[in-house]
Amino acid sequence: MNCLEFRRQVGAEPHSQAPEIAQHAAQCVPCARFRQQMQQMDSLIHRAFAIDVQAPAAQPAAAPRRRMLQWGLAASVMLAVAVTILWLGFPRDTLAEEVIAHVMDEPESLRSGAPIDQAELADVLAASQLLLRPGMNDVSYASSCPFRGNRVPHFVVQTARGPVTVMLLTKEAPVPGTRQFKEEGFEGVIMPAPRGLLVVLGKDALLEEIATKVFAAVDYQMGW
Amino acid sequence: MSSPSDRSVDLTAAAVADDRQRFEALCLPYKADLYRFVFWLCHNHTLTEDVTQETLLRAWRSIGSLSDANAVRPWLLTIARRELARTFERKQLETVDLDSALAVGDPAFAAHDHREVDEMRAAILQLDAGFREPLMLQVLFGYSTEEIAKHMELSVPAVLTRLYRARNVLRRKMLGEMPDESDVDELS
Numbered sequence: 001m002n003c004l005e006f007r008r009q010v011g012a013e014p015h016s017q018a019p020e021i022a023q024h025a026a027q028c029v030p031c032a033r034f035r036q037q038m039q040q041m042d043s044l045i046h047r048a049f050a051i052d053v054q055a056p057a058a059q060p061a062a063a064p065r066r067r068m069l070q071w072g073l074a075a076s077v078m079l080a081v082a083v084t085i086l087w088l089g090f091p092r093d094t095l096a097e098e099v100i101a102h103v104m105d106e107p108e109s110l111r112s113g114a115p116i117d118q119a120e121l122a123d124v125l126a127a128s129q130l131l132l133r134p135g136m137n138d139v140s141y142a143s144s145c146p147f148r149g150n151r152v153p154h155f156v157v158q159t160a161r162g163p164v165t166v167m168l169l170t171k172e173a174p175v176p177g178t179r180q181f182k183e184e185g186f187e188g189v190i191m192p193a194p195r196g197l198l199v200v201l202g203k204d205a206l207l208e209e210i211a212t213k214v215f216a217a218v219d220y221q222m223g224w
Numbered sequence: 225m226s227s228p229s230d231r232s233v234d235l236t237a238a239a240v241a242d243d244r245q246r247f248e249a250l251c252l253p254y255k256a257d258l259y260r261f262v263f264w265l266c267h268n269h270t271l272t273e274d275v276t277q278e279t280l281l282r283a284w285r286s287i288g289s290l291s292d293a294n295a296v297r298p299w300l301l302t303i304a305r306r307e308l309a310r311t312f313e314r315k316q317l318e319t320v321d322l323d324s325a326l327a328v329g330d331p332a333f334a335a336h337d338h339r340e341v342d343e344m345r346a347a348i349l350q351l352d353a354g355f356r357e358p359l360m361l362q363v364l365f366g367y368s369t370e371e372i373a374k375h376m377e378l379s380v381p382a383v384l385t386r387l388y389r390a391r392n393v394l395r396r397k398m399l400g401e402m403p404d405e406s407d408v409d410e411l412s
Binding site for chain 1: 253259348398
């Protein structure tokens with residue numbers, strides 16, 4: 001693969017994991033820099049696309065909806081209820097909402113199962129320059145997932161109160177303190193981490209306990 | 225004892241309740257995604273609200289035909305895409321001046337006051353919709369190139385070309401350079 005081919009491919013898929021991409025980046029410093037710039041730009045593109053969806057609700061009522069009268073009364077009532085629930089149930093926090101949407105996109109991650117090999121979790125963390133220390137047992141799922149233009153570690157810890165999802169958002173801007181949220185039947189916390197943010201998500205689970213466990217088991221110094 | 229007609233009413237009500245529960249569980253979590261998808265294709269809030277609502281109405285009516293619960297988002301986005309196309313076919317929509325649209329402080333943009341995010345939004349709005357859509361699907365929704373190709377009814381190479389061109393234009397705009405048409409066309 002030459003530099004032009006590399007830049008064409010990276011320009012289309014900045015997070016491509018193709019071996020020839022990694023191989024060329026390892027050998028060509030300007031192309032490796034180009035790839036890094038494209039990945040950083042993708043993070044900015046993601047932030048730009050992720051507009052605040054609550055704002056329109058505060059605007060004056062829109063014109064009467066088209067073709068609503070075509071619908072039967074029963075369907076209208078049902079749908080009015082549904083849409084009301086929909087607006088009231090709008091996630092208030094964009095990051096929380098995106099984390100929940102991501103988890104719902106991967107329902108298989110929440111299935112109970114035997115703990116995965118620790119080496120598998122270590123590989124997922126290493127992809128984000130994080131080191132696994134002993135103590136993070138009962139992890140049933142681990143994946144390096146695309147999220148907001150970056151690859152982030154996403155894993156699930158099985159607890160007595162059900163599965164708890166953990167996402168290490170090392171590229172996110174830090175926040176001053178812990179934020180809790182409750183949306184779509186999930187409870188979660190977003191808290192500052194040594195790099196970026198830690199998000200822990202579950203249903204009636206001891207989230208702070210899992211967060212403490214994660215901080216003890218993940219070494220953030222590797223990427224400094 | 226209930227009569228056969230009573231049981232029929234009960235069964236119908238139960239079916240409606242099931243559909244409603246399924247609709248709420250499967251579709252409502254994607255409302256925000258749906259709104260963003262439509263907004264970035266038409267950048268008009270009123271139209272976005274109309275199309276989003278119409279999409280949900282259609283999804284509600286068709287929820288029984290949804291066979292794969294894991295494919296709800298692509299299903300909704302496809303409905304929205306078709307609904308928006310129908311809207312454009314039906315009437316000539318008012319156009320919005322991009323500079324003024326950004327200058328008046330669109331409330332949807334108010335959550336991010338970072339200058340670079342605003343600049344990127346302005347650059348994205350000036351992208352051709354044919355470039356903006358695949359970029360949004362890839363970056364915001366995590367679609368693979370193959371999934372984008374299926375959604376847009378394009379070939380995979382065509383999608384790759386559009387993604388490359390979109391980023392190339394955005395990069396040049398963010399660097400304050402004029403888009404280089406010769407560079408843009410090199411993949412043709």
